[in-house]
Amino acid sequence: MDPRRKVELFLERPMRPSRSGATHKGSLVIIGGHEDRTGEKLILREVADRLGDDGKIVVCTVASAEPDALWEQYESAFRALKVPHVFRLDIESRGDAATERSMRILEGATGVFLTGGDQLKITSQIGDTPVYSRMQEILQEGGVIAGTSAGASAMSATMLVANNGDASYRIKSSLLMAPGLGFAEDMLIDQHFAERGRMARLIGAVTQNPRVLGVGIDEDTAMIVERNRTFQVLGVGAVYVVDASKTTYSNIGDEDSDRTLSSFGLTVHMLSQGDRFDLDTRTPHPQPAESMERDEKRETGTR
Amino acid sequence: MDPRRKVELFLERPMRPSRSGATHKGSLVIIGGHEDRTGEKLILREVADRLGDDGKIVVCTVASAEPDALWEQYESAFRALKVPHVFRLDIESRGDAATERSMRILEGATGVFLTGGDQLKITSQIGDTPVYSRMQEILQEGGVIAGTSAGASAMSATMLVANNGDASYRIKSSLLMAPGLGFAEDMLIDQHFAERGRMARLIGAVTQNPRVLGVGIDEDTAMIVERNRTFQVLGVGAVYVVDASKTTYSNIGDEDSDRTLSSFGLTVHMLSQGDRFDLDTRTPHPQPAESMERDEKRETGTR
Numbered sequence: 001m002d003p004r005r006k007v008e009l010f011l012e013r014p015m016r017p018s019r020s021g022a023t024h025k026g027s028l029v030i031i032g033g034h035e036d037r038t039g040e041k042l043i044l045r046e047v048a049d050r051l052g053d054d055g056k057i058v059v060c061t062v063a064s065a066e067p068d069a070l071w072e073q074y075e076s077a078f079r080a081l082k083v084p085h086v087f088r089l090d091i092e093s094r095g096d097a098a099t100e101r102s103m104r105i106l107e108g109a110t111g112v113f114l115t116g117g118d119q120l121k122i123t124s125q126i127g128d129t130p131v132y133s134r135m136q137e138i139l140q141e142g143g144v145i146a147g148t149s150a151g152a153s154a155m156s157a158t159m160l161v162a163n164n165g166d167a168s169y170r171i172k173s174s175l176l177m178a179p180g181l182g183f184a185e186d187m188l189i190d191q192h193f194a195e196r197g198r199m200a201r202l203i204g205a206v207t208q209n210p211r212v213l214g215v216g217i218d219e220d221t222a223m224i225v226e227r228n229r230t231f232q233v234l235g236v237g238a239v240y241v242v243d244a245s246k247t248t249y250s251n252i253g254d255e256d257s258d259r260t261l262s263s264f265g266l267t268v269h270m271l272s273q274g275d276r277f278d279l280d281t282r283t284p285h286p287q288p289a290e291s292m293e294r295d296e297k298r299e300t301g302t303r
Numbered sequence: 304m305d306p307r308r309k310v311e312l313f314l315e316r317p318m319r320p321s322r323s324g325a326t327h328k329g330s331l332v333i334i335g336g337h338e339d340r341t342g343e344k345l346i347l348r349e350v351a352d353r354l355g356d357d358g359k360i361v362v363c364t365v366a367s368a369e370p371d372a373l374w375e376q377y378e379s380a381f382r383a384l385k386v387p388h389v390f391r392l393d394i395e396s397r398g399d400a401a402t403e404r405s406m407r408i409l410e411g412a413t414g415v416f417l418t419g420g421d422q423l424k425i426t427s428q429i430g431d432t433p434v435y436s437r438m439q440e441i442l443q444e445g446g447v448i449a450g451t452s453a454g455a456s457a458m459s460a461t462m463l464v465a466n467n468g469d470a471s472y473r474i475k476s477s478l479l480m481a482p483g484l485g486f487a488e489d490m491l492i493d494q495h496f497a498e499r500g501r502m503a504r505l506i507g508a509v510t511q512n513p514r515v516l517g518v519g520i521d522e523d524t525a526m527i528v529e530r531n532r533t534f535q536v537l538g539v540g541a542v543y544v545v546d547a548s549k550t551t552y553s554n555i556g557d558e559d560s561d562r563t564l565s566s567f568g569l570t571v572h573m574l575s576q577g578d579r580f581d582l583d584t585r586t587p588h589p590q591p592a593e594s595m596e597r598d599e600k601r602e603t604g605t606r
Contacts, residue, residue, distance in 0.1 A: 168497050169521055169541040169575075194471050197500030200541060203573050218472055238472040238503060238563050242571075249589050251575065260541050260575035264587040268545075268571045270506050272472075272554065272563035284567040286552050 026139035028183055028225040032191040032217030032237065033116055033149035037077045043222045043235055044074075048081040050144045051110045056085035058109045062125050063117025063150040070115045089131070097129035106134045111144035114151030120161060122154040123180060132181065145183055152191045152217060156180040160190055160205055168197060172257035174204025185228050186279070190216045193240060200261060206244040207252050207263040213282065214242035223277075230278050232287075233271045243267040243282050329442035331486055331528040335494040335520030335540065336419055336452035340380045346525045346538055347377075351384040353447045354413045359388035361412045365428050366420025366453040373418045392434070400432035409437045414447035417454030423464060425457040426483060435484065448486055455494045455520060459483040463493055463508055471500060475560035477507025488531050489582070493519045496543060503564060509547040510555050510566040516585065517545035526580075533581050535590075536574045546570040546585050 001009075027050055035043045051057055059074045061067035071088050078086045089105050089112075091097050106112070112135050114122060126132045139145055145155070153159045159180035166173045190202045193216035206214035217223060218237025225231040233239045243266065250263040271277060274287030304312075330353055338346045354360055362377045364370035374391050381389045392408050392415075394400050409415070415438050417425060429435045442448055448458070456462045462483035469476045493505045496519035509517035520526060521540025528534040536542045546569065553566040574580060577590030 194500045197497045199502045262575045263573045266571040268569040270566045272565045
């Protein structure tokens with residue numbers, strides 16, 4: 001094939017390594033933090049609905065510095081949502097992620113929920129452990145992996161690490177990364193997005209390698225990823241997609257990482273509840289308001 | 304001319320009403336708030352440099368609820384920067400903007416500086432007054448109009464009005480607008496941008512009419528607009544340009560303004576110090592790091 005045609009083909013349908021066909025049947029519920037746990041519980045309800053008739057959810061509090069309080073909140077919420085089996089997995093050291101006890105807790109689980117806290121605690125303590133393998137298996141079996149705040153960031157293959165000391169617009173602020181759990185392929189996920197003004201650092205992160213799609217999720221808002229092919233938005237805030245594939249210039253290679261970022265020609269989509277996004281073609285699709293009302297009526301049984 | 308060619312022509316060079324040729328010789332220094340007033344004073348120095356050899360600046364504190372304290376800060380700063388004539392214009396009521404006293408203060412002024420506060424106080428008290436006409440004249444004469452925070456927002460033809468009570472991602476949050484002073488043609492300017500996470504409401508604002516270019520300015524950062532044709536970035540943060548001209552879908556016309564925004568296909572540029580932007584073609588141009596160092600050396604006389 002001549003070189004020019006190869007360029008044309010890439011433009012028509014970019015080939016990205018992990019978009020090559022290997023998918024699973026499971027779904028990811030990735031939440032921007034501070035989801036409602038006591039009221040309507042729209043997002044947690046979506047998690048519960050995906051667990052199946054004899055569903056079992058395991059709430060993993062590994063990220064948190066106050067795991068007991070968080071566990072109480074999620075236990076109440078999932079019990080109120082009539083999830084048949086609600087279990088807790090706390091991992092205080094890496095050793096805990098390789099015990100028979102932990103694996104027994106995950107036995108038969110159809111969903112795992114990663115709470116907020118510190119994403120590095122999640123990856124350092126469960127990365128490459130039997131617990132991590134079991135989570136992958138749950139996805140393969142068609143189950144749900146959900147995560148909020150730090151639990152959302154950890155879904156990325158490469159994840160941003162919180163950095164509240166520096167201004168988001170510095171190059172170095174978008175360079176603070178670590179390998180994530182990799183459930184959300186080819187995406188780099190940031191949370192508390194509008195609330196903490198994180199657009200600049202997400203732009204920086206995807207400018208470093210435009211192969212990765214940037215996704216910023218507002219609080220009490222989730223993206224539901226199906227088979228790593230599409231996602232849909234649920235919740236009160238927005239989900240922002242930052243696609244750097246058409247950028248023409250950046251100063252990210254600048255020697256001085258204390259410099260402010262430049263990045264020209266980004267494509268940004270702002271999605272709200274019901275909107276869908278095709279991860280293969282990087283194209284957003286709106287859901288008309290009427291069909292949402294229909295969905296709501298169906299859900300509440302008042303059609 | 305056949306209709307198809309007209310479409311092609313628009314795509315090649317979009318004709319926007321106020322970009323039709325009428326320009327002035329002056330410059331605008333539009334600042335995202337919290338500019339340094341006691342240290343290096345990079346941005347205020349730029350304002351001072353543009354006032355001319357026998358420069359006269361008038362600091363207009365109309366927006367502020369604490370005008371005396373602000374005036375003291377700016378008076379010290381501009382005197383330290385060796386501006387020959389530093390005057391204050393406080394306007395407590397609309398009547399003050401039509402007095403001979405006010406006009407005398409503005410006599411011979413080569414620059415006006417609008418402080419922060421409430422942008423509605425600026426427009427409601429000086430819009431369509433002799434003071435406003437005099438500011439236009441200063442621009443025509445090649446002078447400087449500078450503004451920070453509320454003073455930056457007020458530069459727009461249509462300006463966003465602060466709305467800290469609502470989440471930025473609601474349609475209604477980007478609908479709170481008022482007619483501005485219109486010095487920055489075809490632009491809608493937002494300030495404290497990364498710091499207050501305002502990307503969503505700026506996206507909403509430009510989605511309403513993509514003819515207007517959205518510009519978000521970080522704190523201690525300025526855009527220097529020359530003849531309303533180009534601007535350049537100065538300061539520690541970034542300037543974000545949001546161009547909605549290629550958007551394909553939005554829900555901005557949705558009846559429920561409490562809904563969360565959707566807007567697909569925005570073009571976003573993130574610019575840092577030295578970068579330029581062509582307002583006619585909506586194209587960013589980088590300034591290479593080497594030439595910036597050269598500029599810095601020239602400024603400090605160490606070349």
